[in-house]
Amino acid sequence: xxxxxxxxxxxGNLFGLLGSESGQVGEIAVECRPDAxxxxxxxxxxxxxxxxxxxxxxxxxxxxxxIEHQVQRRMWFDVNLGEYQIQKILSYNPLARQYLARRLAVxxxxxxRIFPDxxxxxxxxxxxxxxxxxxxxxEPAGREYLRVRVVQQKSxxxxxxxxxxxxxxxxxxxxxx
Amino acid sequence: xxQKKLPRRYTTLLVISVMIILALILxxxxxxxxxxxxxxxxxxxxxxxxxxxLTLIDILVILTLIFVLSRYLVKTFFEKRxxxxxxGIKTKLTLAxxxxxxxxxxxxxxxxxxxxxxxxxxxxxxxxxxxxxxAENLAQEYYELVIEQTRRxxxxxxxxxxxxxxxxxxxxxxxxxxxxxxxxxxxxxxRLIWSExxxxxxxxxxxxxxxxxxxxxxxxxxxxxYVENHPEADHVVCFVRYPGPGDRILVCIRRIQGSVAYxxxxxxxxxxxxxxxxxxxxLIRLNYFIVVGATGxxxxxxxxxxxxxxxxxxxxxxxxxxxxxxxxxxxxFSMPIRCDARDEFDVLxxxxxxxxxxxxxxxxxxxxxxRRLKQVNAELENRNAFIHSVLNTxxxxxxxxxxxxxxxxxxxxxxxxxxxxxxQINQTQLKDVVPREKYFELLRLLKETEFYQRVSREVIFRxxxxxxxxxxxxxxxxxxxxxxxxxxxxxxxxxxxxxxEKAAAWQEVARRLAHEIKNPLTPIQLSMERIRKQFKKMxxxxxxxxxxxxxxxxxLLAESLETTRAETRTLKYLVExxxxxxxxxxxxxxxxxxxxxxxxVVRGYAGEGNRTLVRMDLAGFLPEIxxxxxxxxxxxxxxxxxxxxxxxxxxxxxxxRVTTWYEENGPRILLAVEDNGRxxxxxxxxxxxxxxxxTKETGxxxxxxxxxxxxxxxxxxxxAENLNRGGCRFTVEFRKVRSGEHEIRPSGT
Numbered sequence: 001x002x003x004x005x006x007x008x009x010x011x012g013n014l015f016g017l018l019g020s021e022s023g024q025v026g027e028i029a030v031e032c033r034p035d036a037x038x039x040x041x042x043x044x045x046x047x048x049x050x051x052x053x054x055x056x057x058x059x060x061x062x063x064x065x066x067i068e069h070q071v072q073r074r075m076w077f078d079v080n081l082g083e084y085q086i087q088k089i090l091s092y093n094p095l096a097r098q099y100l101a102r103r104l105a106v107x108x109x110x111x112x113r114i115f116p117d118x119x120x121x122x123x124x125x126x127x128x129x130x131x132x133x134x135x136x137x138x139e140p141a142g143r144e145y146l147r148v149r150v151v152q153q154k155s156x157x158x159x160x161x162x163x164x165x166x167x168x169x170x171x172x173x174x175x176x177x
Numbered sequence: 178x179x180q181k182k183l184p185r186r187y188t189t190l191l192v193i194s195v196m197i198i199l200a201l202i203l204x205x206x207x208x209x210x211x212x213x214x215x216x217x218x219x220x221x222x223x224x225x226x227x228x229x230x231l232t233l234i235d236i237l238v239i240l241t242l243i244f245v246l247s248r249y250l251v252k253t254f255f256e257k258r259x260x261x262x263x264x265g266i267k268t269k270l271t272l273a274x275x276x277x278x279x280x281x282x283x284x285x286x287x288x289x290x291x292x293x294x295x296x297x298x299x300x301x302x303x304x305x306x307x308x309x310x311x312a313e314n315l316a317q318e319y320y321e322l323v324i325e326q327t328r329r330x331x332x333x334x335x336x337x338x339x340x341x342x343x344x345x346x347x348x349x350x351x352x353x354x355x356x357x358x359x360x361x362x363x364x365x366x367x368r369l370i371w372s373e374x375x376x377x378x379x380x381x382x383x384x385x386x387x388x389x390x391x392x393x394x395x396x397x398x399x400x401x402x403y404v405e406n407h408p409e410a411d412h413v414v415c416f417v418r419y420p421g422p423g424d425r426i427l428v429c430i431r432r433i434q435g436s437v438a439y440x441x442x443x444x445x446x447x448x449x450x451x452x453x454x455x456x457x458x459x460l461i462r463l464n465y466f467i468v469v470g471a472t473g474x475x476x477x478x479x480x481x482x483x484x485x486x487x488x489x490x491x492x493x494x495x496x497x498x499x500x501x502x503x504x505x506x507x508x509x510f511s512m513p514i515r516c517d518a519r520d521e522f523d524v525l526x527x528x529x530x531x532x533x534x535x536x537x538x539x540x541x542x543x544x545x546x547x548r549r550l551k552q553v554n555a556e557l558e559n560r561n562a563f564i565h566s567v568l569n570t571x572x573x574x575x576x577x578x579x580x581x582x583x584x585x586x587x588x589x590x591x592x593x594x595x596x597x598x599x600x601q602i603n604q605t606q607l608k609d610v611v612p613r614e615k616y617f618e619l620l621r622l623l624k625e626t627e628f629y630q631r632v633s634r635e636v637i638f639r640x641x642x643x644x645x646x647x648x649x650x651x652x653x654x655x656x657x658x659x660x661x662x663x664x665x666x667x668x669x670x671x672x673x674x675x676x677x678e679k680a681a682a683w684q685e686v687a688r689r690l691a692h693e694i695k696n697p698l699t700p701i702q703l704s705m706e707r708i709r710k711q712f713k714k715m716x717x718x719x720x721x722x723x724x725x726x727x728x729x730x731x732x733l734l735a736e737s738l739e740t741t742r743a744e745t746r747t748l749k750y751l752v753e754x755x756x757x758x759x760x761x762x763x764x765x766x767x768x769x770x771x772x773x774x775x776x777x778v779v780r781g782y783a784g785e786g787n788r789t790l791v792r793m794d795l796a797g798f799l800p801e802i803x804x805x806x807x808x809x810x811x812x813x814x815x816x817x818x819x820x821x822x823x824x825x826x827x828x829x830x831x832x833x834r835v836t837t838w839y840e841e842n843g844p845r846i847l848l849a850v851e852d853n854g855r856x857x858x859x860x861x862x863x864x865x866x867x868x869x870x871x872t873k874e875t876g877x878x879x880x881x882x883x884x885x886x887x888x889x890x891x892x893x894x895x896x897a898e899n900l901n902r903g904g905c906r907f908t909v910e911f912r913k914v915r916s917g918e919h920e921i922r923p924s925g926t
Contacts, residue, residue, distance in 0.1 A: 053452070053456055054456070056449070056452060057449050057450075057452035057453040057455075057456055058445075058446075058449030058450075058452075058453060059453070093403075093404055093406075094313065094316075094317065094445050094448065094449070095316055095317055095320040095404055095411070095441055095445060096320060096324070096402070096403060096404040096413075097317060097321075098403060098404070100403070110389070111393065112386070112389060112390045112393055112394075113393065113394060114390070114394045114401065114403055
């Protein structure tokens with residue numbers, strides 16, 4: 001019974017890649033275009049060997065990129081301008097020796113990729129390029145910023161209490177004219 | 178309506194039985210729903226709920242056990258620190274049982290650790306891994322073979338139909354010749370343009386998702402592929418951009434044989450499971466350790482709890498018995514021991530409680546007897562005190578002796594009469610308090626009591642020149658068996674009685690003497706007067722010769738007559754005095770102010786011009802006495818006269834002081850007349866108040882006799898004493914005092 005307890009408690013950790021010790025969102029590049037803000041970022045310090053091991057042992061690895069477009073305001077509940085989520089799912093077919101990738105996002109067509117090479121799959125999984133809409137009424141310069149983090153998966157403590165393994169939030173200022 | 182309560186042992190059995198049944202049900206549920214696999218993950222809600230439920234039970238059980246054990250250990254620790262009785266044995270017993278419980282479990286846990294370590298290492302041994310890897314490679318190579326064949330078919334097709342001129346019949350022929358299962362041409366949007374497929378190929382092999390996948394990964398110069406895991410069989414799907422007008426996609430599908438695909442699937446699954454387990458080997462090891470550890474801990478807690486339970490079964494009754502014995506030692510039998518003990522302890526506690534009950538009953542009886550004894554003792558003490566008080570009020574001296582003639586009881590009169598100040602009960606002997614010659618006389622008296630029980634005799638004690646007349650009555654004391662236990666001697670002072678009897682005798686003598694003497698005095702006087710008159714007549718008639726002899730006779734006659742007259746006068750005075758003494762009136766007692774009497778008397782001595790000073794020192798507050806004022810006045814006059822005469826015998830200036838005062842103890846009023854004369858000779862003090870006893874040449878010796886007689890009639894006492902500074906003092910003590918009316922008078926001198 002105790003074993004069951006421990007397994008339940010450790011379900012998330014079995015497949016954990018992101019956390020305080022490994023996996024950080026690196027430098028975030030923001031490009032302002034007339035109709036959009038293009039955000040480019042990547043997850044660094046990720047354990048490639050462990051990811052490969054997980055994939056080859058049949059696990060499906062799912063990264064969710066969470067992006068929050070915020071502005072500096074006095075009231076904390078009034079800071080959000082927009083929230084976006086992009087899911088990247090990677091699996092491995094050992095018989096075909098292929099990595100199957102899928103990218104899901106709201107208001108975006110599902111993207112499915114096949115990678116015969118792990119490194120390509122790894123790169124695809126750990127990097128992100130996304131177009132965010134620009135706001136019709138821009139905030140004063142220098143007050144907008146983006147927060148980005150990657151959540152590997154959400155688990156539930158005791159199958160009830162949600163908990164997640166994720167990178168810390170990475171922040172970058174948006175300086176669009 | 179009363180409810181019958183089940184005995185605790187049955188309640189405990191019931192609880193244990195219910196717990197065992199619940200545990201069995203729980204195990205059944207676990208087995209049924211979760212299976213017996215080591216690593217269980219919840220697949221649906223019920224399993225999750227069961228897991229949560231079990232987990233919570235685990236946590237609760239462990240927390241409860243930890244709490245119970247910690248509480249017990251902390252309690253035991255503090256009990257030991259406070260050095261509460263029996264905690265030493267209790268601690269030792271508990272620790273010993275705990276050690277007995279912990280040691281085997283510790284050994285079990287250590288062995289389990291070793292076994293698990295070894296077993297896990299064995300599971301992931303190199304040969305097994307190699308077999309799996311090779312099987313996986315075999316499956317992969319087979320799939321690669323199919324893939325390569327499919328690619329080759331596509332390449333051949335592109336070579337045969339380079340610009341897309343293929344018609345349906347040519348495509349069919351090519352498919353039949355190559356052995357492919359399907360050939361399809363899709364447009365840019367993934368829609369089917371044409372297809373040639375075998376009838377066995379599932380219709381849904383190319384779904385929207387597949388076409389999107391193909392569409393997104395299609396390349397112009399490279400044949401791409403993927404393996405479609407269809408439920409019926411795996412299929413290799415190769416695709417490439419087909420040259421010609423428009424962006425078309427050529428798709429070639431080849432089915433992998435079902436049995437091969439199944440085996441490949443099984444191999445792959447086993448391979449993945451193996452590596453999943455291998456990835457989790459440390460966790461699995463940890464989980465097993467945790468299982469063993471947790472089981473060990475639960476077992477340990479259970480054994481410790483059981484050991485504590487066992488020790489409690491022993492300690493609690495013993496401690497209760499110890500507490501009970503301490504209470505018994507302290508004399509408290511009121512509370513029986515209340516303890517749920519079993520077996521022999523139950524019998525022991527029952528016997529102890531019975532013993533306490535009997536002791537309680539005996540104690541009650543003893544306390545009742547003691548209370549009664551105290552009551553009797555108190556009554557005896559009260560009675561003794563009463564007897565002692567009565568004895569002290571008795572004027573006679575009473576002394577009780579034991580067989581050894583040691584004084585056991587005496588009253589105050591004994592000390593006064595025998596002039597003994599220090600008499601110690603049960604120490605002082607009779608011979609220590611009486612003169613030696615009288616001791617033997619008393620011994621004879623005591624001896625006589627053995628024959629007559631009670632013997633009385635007059636015994637005269639001499640103190641210096643004073644005599645004290647006692648009527649001594651000795652009584653033999655005997656117990657119920659007639660054995661002698663001691664004596665009681667009563668000393669009755671009859672000195673005053675004898676003096677009174679003497680005074681009465683003298684009064685009677687005086688009365689008779691006066692009567693006998695008074696009668697012949699007048700004839701003698703008359704006869705002598707007739708002789709004198711006859712002789713004078715004869716001389717005047719010259720019938721007598723004028724010779725010297727007649728002259729001598731005349732002179733002799735004159736002298737004789739004078740002598741006779743004087744003596745007759747003396748005799749007459751004497752007779753009158755005796756008559757007065759014999760005829761003292763019966764006093765009429767009325768409330769009288771003594772100070773007024775004293776002032777009246779002393780006022781009479783003022784201004785006489787003599788050299789004796791009479792002073793008064795009267796009490797400011799003096800109640801009236803019941804007295805005959807005239808007689809008391811005579812008493813005061815007599816005492817003051819005596820005092821003045823006493824001081825006039827000395828050449829020094831005389832001083833007579835008359836004092837009155839009141840003493841509440843009695844109550845009594847005292848009158849003292851003191852002088853600074855020569856005092857009373859010691860040898861005369863005994864006869865001071867007897868008639869015809871005087872130190873004065875002219876006195877008849879009846880003054881103080883009168884005083885004594887008057888004061889006796891007033892129930893008053895008089896005593897005389899010499900003063901250290903010279904002179905004497907007569908003190909009169911009036912005991913008939915009028916109480917309730919107090920008149921305060923200013924003191925005068």
